[in-house]
Amino acid sequence: MPAVLEFEKSLVELEDKVRQLREYSRSQGVDVSHGIGLLEDRIAETQTQLFANLTPWQRVQLARHPDRPYPKDYFQRLLTDFLELHGDRRFADDQAIIGGFAKFDGEPVMVIGSQKGRNLKENVRSNFGCANPEGYRKALRLMQLADKAKLPILSFVDTPGAYPGIGGEERHVAEAIAVNLREMFKFQVPMIIVVVGEGGSGGALGIGVGNRVLIMENAYYSVITPEGCAAILWRDASATPQAAEALKLTSADLLRLKLVDEIVPEPAGGAHREFDRAAELLGQAIRRNLQELRALSPAEWVAQRYEKFRRMGVFSEPEGIRP
């Protein structure tokens, strides 16, 4: 049984009706194509309306939709010859971040991705996509290998955040993220980041520095969860939708703030409704960006990454407000 979000209900109800009509038509041998046609028009209309007016909080819910494609689902559709490489060579193989060699359009790349599970068993393994220091250190090791092998790096981000655990603190998760941030500015290869679901703060940024940062239409990227922000600033969990609004965490907000380069469109109704189509759209965006980046030199990749993040921030100086 697929999960249905509150605001998706009207849509799903209409779709159920179509299914029932089809069933009826088949079992009774009656032609109901006219009725189905009408209903399908209404579905399209409802969908358009619904998605044109989604609140930021609803988008967060879509980004966390349990049926949403995860990085691995895109790996399966966009990559061939994926060879997962394990471990940080120090402590563990953190399955919250996976990665390895792969081919995109037949060309070798290094791919990194957050990993969420579809069920409890998978989630125990991948810790619900919340990485420990080992995940970041494994990602660093793989990116360093990519740098050595001159392979472009593709990073697929979908994490609620780094795991806030005792062990993570004892093994210096902050340092693991910080070192990744610093080192990601040094690699002499093209780097493309795609936020495909949740962009959970520093835990996302820890694998999120690139020449291009793409975000899927219904993904979000935020400095803090709306729940966390509501608890701290409003001291009230019911203020979560307001916090989601205030944080400017949607793809459109982030594009406006020049913190992401491009929004990758999703199939009508969200990526979870059509995995293949979602992957196709994402593949097109990656392909185009990678082609553009391949035209640059190693020094240019490094300089471009620096310049891109160097400009981020808004403040006032006597001459006026920058940037």
Added chain:
Amino acid sequence: MSLFKKRAQYTIITPPAKKEIPAGLWLKCKGCATVIYKSKLEENLQVCPHCEFHYPLTAAERIRLLSDEASFVEMDANLTSVDALAFAGTGIYPQKLAESTAKTGMTDAIVTGTAALDGRAMALGVMDFRFLGASMGSVVGEKVTRLTERATQERLPLVIATASGGARMYEGMLSLMQMAKTSAALAVHQDAGLPYIVIMTHPTTAGVMASYATLGDLLISEPGALIGFAGPRVIKQTTQSALPPNFQTAEFVLAKGLLDRVVPRSQLRRELSLYLQYLAQAK
């Protein structure tokens, strides 16, 4: 040595009964509950003479502690924060900024500049927790970045005294991206072969911790400082387990191998001078 000697000294006063002490001249120590004169505390670099509890220093006090007299030349003092997100639309952020400025006389949570200690030049940044919990917004990120770039350009060692409650939530993702921006500048500084020293003060956490506070060649902390990425309450809630004793204190993280040294404030100036001396060939 008394570094903060603006106030008159009350040397021979014997402590009178509590009710006779004029309010505002004394406080009950957070560490040992002893009643101590504020003047005494000030003479002792804001450290309790009885239990060594380290009270916070203002940025100005710490700059005086860590640099030669009158050597500090401030940079980018004119940068101020703006409500770029129109956060929640009610002007709360500008109001918070104004309150912090009124309270501290500072324009944001960090003061940066060039200075010298025992004649050795350095680029120095000092955060001040009183200003919005020393949260990192665009101004903090920009000032750290410019300071680091300046250090690279002039081939100076970089010294940053950190404190931070985390991200400047009112600046949303602009705030998060300062982690990347500051780290980018540090990548260049590092590749230039220049040394970077971090002095963590209470508390150093979250986004600052996961960027420039942990990228130093030397990671030093003051005693008793809270040092961590996630907040202890969040960790407790998420893991549903009891936290180890002294979890996330400077002493705890030192024992876990995450710091070079925990240094009492009375020794800090002398030790920083020594670090700069030992690292002097890296330039």
